[in-house]
Amino acid sequence: MSNNQGTIPVLDLSTARLEDGSFNPVFIDQLRDAAHRVGFFQITGYGAGEHQVAELFDAIKRFFDLPLEERLKLDNRNSPHFRGYTRMGTERTQGRADAREQLDYSPEGEPVVDYPADQPYWLLKGPNQWPDAVQPDLRERAMAWADLMSKVGQELLSGIGVGLGLPEDYFDEPFQGDPHWMGKLVHYVGGVVEEAGDQGVGIHADYGFVTLLLQDQVGGLEVLPPGATEWLPVEPIEGALVVNLGEMLEVATEGYVTATVHRVQAPPPGVDRYSVPFFWSPRLDAVIDPVPLSPELRAESRGLTDDPNNPMLASFGANMLKGRLRAHPDVTEKYYPEMLAK
Numbered sequence: 001m002s003n004n005q006g007t008i009p010v011l012d013l014s015t016a017r018l019e020d021g022s023f024n025p026v027f028i029d030q031l032r033d034a035a036h037r038v039g040f041f042q043i044t045g046y047g048a049g050e051h052q053v054a055e056l057f058d059a060i061k062r063f064f065d066l067p068l069e070e071r072l073k074l075d076n077r078n079s080p081h082f083r084g085y086t087r088m089g090t091e092r093t094q095g096r097a098d099a100r101e102q103l104d105y106s107p108e109g110e111p112v113v114d115y116p117a118d119q120p121y122w123l124l125k126g127p128n129q130w131p132d133a134v135q136p137d138l139r140e141r142a143m144a145w146a147d148l149m150s151k152v153g154q155e156l157l158s159g160i161g162v163g164l165g166l167p168e169d170y171f172d173e174p175f176q177g178d179p180h181w182m183g184k185l186v187h188y189v190g191g192v193v194e195e196a197g198d199q200g201v202g203i204h205a206d207y208g209f210v211t212l213l214l215q216d217q218v219g220g221l222e223v224l225p226p227g228a229t230e231w232l233p234v235e236p237i238e239g240a241l242v243v244n245l246g247e248m249l250e251v252a253t254e255g256y257v258t259a260t261v262h263r264v265q266a267p268p269p270g271v272d273r274y275s276v277p278f279f280w281s282p283r284l285d286a287v288i289d290p291v292p293l294s295p296e297l298r299a300e301s302r303g304l305t306d307d308p309n310n311p312m313l314a315s316f317g318a319n320m321l322k323g324r325l326r327a328h329p330d331v332t333e334k335y336y337p338e339m340l341a342k
């Protein structure tokens, strides 16, 4: 067999725990294998309400169907905190436009007015922008989704810890208090953004810990697991969550867990695709130390992906800020021109 991974594993989160509340060793083995070998998997049985997924997608479609003028009332260029609506084709990955528009949100917060110069990531705190006046259900459904995803993210991270031979609560501390998760409501189109070509979103790894992605049935997400030579499609499974692991976990495990690179192919002209990535993330001031791995696991660690254009940072806030500044150069230029130069 070649190094290609064949398929993306599918796990059932409702089997994660035994009746006594402890983790099920069978599930933990599947989870560790998926996290190490592929860095991507899908989960079912994660506790969504019966109509929750359908109602969330319905609200998202109605939002992107609003007149552009309404969407632009939430323009992210009016947010120094990188929140709100990003117009079609204006987000960039690998220096090229992505064929998508999106609404980004994080925990509601007051802007931090005074922060130390060496902790610029506090600027990411602030208020979200919602279309409450014309579509109040969007905020409700998106925030309810974030609540559910926070629980799922926490449970998976506990399981990953156990899979690494660590205590169940090993990763809890950096997430206590004010975890800075981020949700995105995303709409891809084909044939509209000329510069994007077939780039729905360009090749990248996620910068956080655990990404939980809801995708519709259109498809287009592709991943390149470690050692693979061909891109592997993540086939849509209705209602399932796609899970992938981010750079902070790769750094913490010296590459035992991989932040697998992925991309989205733009849909064919005239086809819409909707997705909801959720990045389960720690406090902005969290600094992640290397985790103590057993000699057996250490022997299988791959080391860190060495990309001089994308240094990995142990500070979550610094890593997230780096990602936001790059993805939204227009916002960066408007509010933080001195950081653009860097």
Ligand SMILES: O=C(O)CCC(=O)C(=O)O
Binding pocket: 184, 186, 201, 206, 213, 215, 221, 262, 263, 264, 275, 276, 277
């Ligand atoms: O929409 C998708 O399927 C994936 C999006 C993604 O990778 C991201 O936003 O980080």
Ligand SMILES: [Fe+2]
Binding pocket: 204, 205, 206, 262
């Ligand atoms: Fe991603």
